[in-house]
Amino acid sequence: xxxxxxxxxxxxxxxxxxxxxxxxxxxxxxxxxxxxxxxxxxxxxxxxxxxxxxxxxxxxxxxxxxxxxxxxxxxxxxxxxxxxxxxxxxxxxxxxxxxxxxxxxxxxxxxxxxxxxxxxxxxxxxxxxxxxxxxxxxxxxxxxxxxxxxxxxxxxxxxxxxxxxxxxxxxxxxxxxxxxxxxxxxxxxxxxxxxxxxxxxxxxxxxxxxxxxxxxxxxxxxxxxxxxxxxxxxxxxxxxxxxxx
Amino acid sequence: xxxxxxxxxxxxxxxxxxxxxxxxxxxxxxxxxxxxxxxxxxxxxxxxxxxxxxxxxxxxxxxxxxxxxxxxxxxxxxxxxxxxxxxxxxxxxxxxxxxxxxxxxxxxxxxxxxxxxxxxxxxxxxxxxxxxxxxxxxxxxxxxxxxxxxxxxxxxxxxxxxxxxxxxxxxxxxxxxxxxxxxxxxxxxxxxxxxxxxxxxxxxxxxxxxxxxxxxxxxxxxxxxxxxxxxxxxxxxxxxxxxxxxxxxxxxxxxxxxxxxxxxxxxxxxxxxxxxxxxxxxxxxxxxxxxxxxxxxxxxxxxxxxxxxxxxxxxxxxxxxxxxxxxxxxxxxxxxxxxxxxxxxxxxxxxxxxxxxxxxxxxxxxxxxxxxxxxxxxxxxxxxx
Numbered sequence: 001x002x003x004x005x006x007x008x009x010x011x012x013x014x015x016x017x018x019x020x021x022x023x024x025x026x027x028x029x030x031x032x033x034x035x036x037x038x039x040x041x042x043x044x045x046x047x048x049x050x051x052x053x054x055x056x057x058x059x060x061x062x063x064x065x066x067x068x069x070x071x072x073x074x075x076x077x078x079x080x081x082x083x084x085x086x087x088x089x090x091x092x093x094x095x096x097x098x099x100x101x102x103x104x105x106x107x108x109x110x111x112x113x114x115x116x117x118x119x120x121x122x123x124x125x126x127x128x129x130x131x132x133x134x135x136x137x138x139x140x141x142x143x144x145x146x147x148x149x150x151x152x153x154x155x156x157x158x159x160x161x162x163x164x165x166x167x168x169x170x171x172x173x174x175x176x177x178x179x180x181x182x183x184x185x186x187x188x189x190x191x192x193x194x195x196x197x198x199x200x201x202x203x204x205x206x207x208x209x210x211x212x213x214x215x216x217x218x219x220x221x222x223x224x225x226x227x228x229x230x231x232x233x234x235x236x237x238x239x240x241x242x243x244x245x
Numbered sequence: 246x247x248x249x250x251x252x253x254x255x256x257x258x259x260x261x262x263x264x265x266x267x268x269x270x271x272x273x274x275x276x277x278x279x280x281x282x283x284x285x286x287x288x289x290x291x292x293x294x295x296x297x298x299x300x301x302x303x304x305x306x307x308x309x310x311x312x313x314x315x316x317x318x319x320x321x322x323x324x325x326x327x328x329x330x331x332x333x334x335x336x337x338x339x340x341x342x343x344x345x346x347x348x349x350x351x352x353x354x355x356x357x358x359x360x361x362x363x364x365x366x367x368x369x370x371x372x373x374x375x376x377x378x379x380x381x382x383x384x385x386x387x388x389x390x391x392x393x394x395x396x397x398x399x400x401x402x403x404x405x406x407x408x409x410x411x412x413x414x415x416x417x418x419x420x421x422x423x424x425x426x427x428x429x430x431x432x433x434x435x436x437x438x439x440x441x442x443x444x445x446x447x448x449x450x451x452x453x454x455x456x457x458x459x460x461x462x463x464x465x466x467x468x469x470x471x472x473x474x475x476x477x478x479x480x481x482x483x484x485x486x487x488x489x490x491x492x493x494x495x496x497x498x499x500x501x502x503x504x505x506x507x508x509x510x511x512x513x514x515x516x517x518x519x520x521x522x523x524x525x526x527x528x529x530x531x532x533x534x535x536x537x538x539x540x541x542x543x544x545x546x547x548x549x550x551x552x553x554x555x556x557x558x559x560x561x562x563x564x565x566x567x568x569x570x571x572x573x574x575x576x577x578x579x580x581x582x583x584x585x586x587x588x589x590x591x592x593x594x595x596x597x598x599x600x601x602x603x604x605x606x607x608x609x610x611x612x613x614x615x616x617x618x619x620x621x622x623x624x625x626x627x628x629x630x
Contacts, residue, residue: 022327075253089580094253116252129423131336132325151325152318154258155336161426163579166254172318224579227425 040122040141040232041206044179044190045215047236050200051113053078058096060195064180071166072096073117073177074192079240080111091116110240115200117192118143118164118177119223119231126156126165126176135174142181147173161227179203212236250583257575261589261600262316267417267567268446269607270309271439274410275447276302277350278477281407285400290470296357297458297620298451303354304611305450306347312603315594335423339416346413349406356399358618414443421570428503428581429510429574434492441485446563448478449556454611456553462621471552472542479535482559486528489566506581514584515573518565527562531555 053076061067061074075094082088088105095113124143126135134149135156145156145165150173157165157174165176180190184203188194193203204211214220220234221242276298282288283295314320327344330337418439421430432438452474459466496507511519534555537543543551577584590596 070253072253077252087582089250089582091252125424125426128333129336130331131334131340132322132329133331149322149325149329150319151322153316153336154318155334155420157254157258158575159424159426161579163252163254166256167258167318169318174318224426 039206040120042140042179042184042232043204043206043211043215044117044120044233045202045212045220045236046115046233047200047202047212047214048112048114049237050198051076051115051196052198052200053095053099053113054197055095055098056195056197057115057192057201058094060191061177062096064191067175068166068168068170071168071175073164073175075116077114077116078102078105078111079114079238080105080108081240083107083109085109108240112237112240113200114235114238115192115196116162116164117233118179119162119229119233120179122230122232123228125159125161125229129155129159131155138181142178142184144178144181145174145176147171147175150174161224161229162231250580251578251585252580255575255578257572257585257587259571259575260316260595261597262312262595262603264564264567264571265600265603266309266312266316267439267571268564269305269312269604270417271414271443271446271563271567272450272607273302273306273309273350273447274414274440274443275449275451276300276305277403277407277410278444278447279451280353281403282477284396284403288473290467290473293467293621294451294455296618297455297615299350299354299357300614300618300620301451301454301611302447303350304614305447305607306350308603308607308610310343311606312600315599315603335416335420339413339420342409342413342416346406346409349402349409353399353402353406354618356402411440414440417443421574424574426579427574428496428499429507429577430570432492432495434488434495438485438488438492441481441488442563442566445478445481445485445559448474448481449559449563452478452553452556453560458620466621469552471538471548475535475538475552475555478555478559479532479539482528482532482535486532502581506577509584510573510577514576514586515569519569519573522565523562523569527558527565531558531562 055076058072058075062072065073067073072094075091075096076099077089077091078095078099080088082105088108088111090099090102090105093102099113120141120143122141124135124137126145127137127143130136131153132149132151134146134151136144136146138144152167152172152174154167154174156176157167160176165174167173168175180188180192183190189203190201193201202212210216214236215234220236221238222231223233223235223238225231279291279298280295280302283291283298314323317323326337326340330340332338415436418435418437421427422432422435424430452469455469459469493507493511497504534551538548538551538555542548572587576587591598593599
């Protein structure tokens, strides 16, 4: 007659079974490379001196992605130097309605509108900190967010040094710019690039349309380079007082 | 700098629930430290409190993730942190560390209290009945015939769980310390700061619970070892203060925009909670009182009430410290120029009323557990355990 299983044996088998099942489920996922191995084939150039702060890019982005009210995937900052040398930074509504009704900062010695969006970093903190892999790098190297997996912890929002991620309170998940990934895969540029009337935003594929001279000559600026995220959006200027390259 | 300095997406996304989580989880460490000292280090005057402190640690640990669940935008997906963890994230590792810590603590509680538990009459079920199985599973005990074996097993489990607990509480700090884009959080000292602040808050809670339990039980309760606990609190509080000082000093040494933002934060929006509550009321006053208790050994009413008063102040300090770190780190923009004020909402799932309700939950659980699992020695003896 078969001996009945005692409690100790039952617990031991249950523990080993659970541990084995957990490892079998999670290890293949852990083995995924955190980012794409191939070189990123796209470039995104922002030339702030061309930006007039009209906000067309911000409105086009909201129309395309129906972003949560009050948050935005792309925005425009107004940076300036006052007559007394004080720095001015206005970006509270992201320039969506233009800057005509924005608070008057007084006379400025130098000023610049700086369009901003997700930098699609080579070493993205949002991917590194996401506990469930909802922030991930696509095979092409795009930093994407799977909103069906996101648990809404907000860790990526805190970790992004550029404030490009935000919480969509209606969906309960994070949200952020992906350079219009679906459009780009179809060969179309991101909507903000299409909407810009002055060409302040430019986008292209390596081997396709030629990037601006300042980018191909290696004179691009990166926002907050000391953090080491290696942002992929290239800026011609970021400081209002800086000479144009 | 004029203008707001804030980008449109910058908001206080981690609110009172995250603060409460870091506070509640820390409170569980004190009970474990007391049990460890009593069982492994054989600190005799803490021995009568070992079982009670274990129960308290368990009650606070198992309820601590609830605020996090309320904070999550999609709480129904919380299981995914265990199912598809991304181990580059401190938060995913932290889920595994929490699971190990909670599992070990649960095991210790089962081992210590298993055969002394009092069951509702429904548990007297016939053999092979599922209820019988449940009862068998929690009678996890070698039995009164081999007390030395039992003590050794509990000691080993306690040591292992204390190690897991220290990693767990360090990880709470590491979660914030890993955010390199935020200079208020990004510090290698953060894990150590959280370990020591968890210890002092847990020990303070133990003091208050022991005083409360003595008042409820009235007769037969062992005297609270004021000097032992006072000395432990004094050392841990001094280390925690030094770590916080070093963290702020590192920001000052870094200088520039980082120090302008940090000093502006301390002197501006955080002045009442940082300088007054955390610094003066919660740190300096208890430090002086604890030195007095340890050196002068006051007797009478002063001896009875000063340590609980210190404990209350230290609890307020740690709660303020959690607030100052979690909320404070979101009060200045990524540009490090300018500040915002923050007033938490009262209602809503992340409001102060919900937070107060969650704060009461571990106390209710402890009260319920103490009814089922006898925490005091004479109760164990009277039940033949």
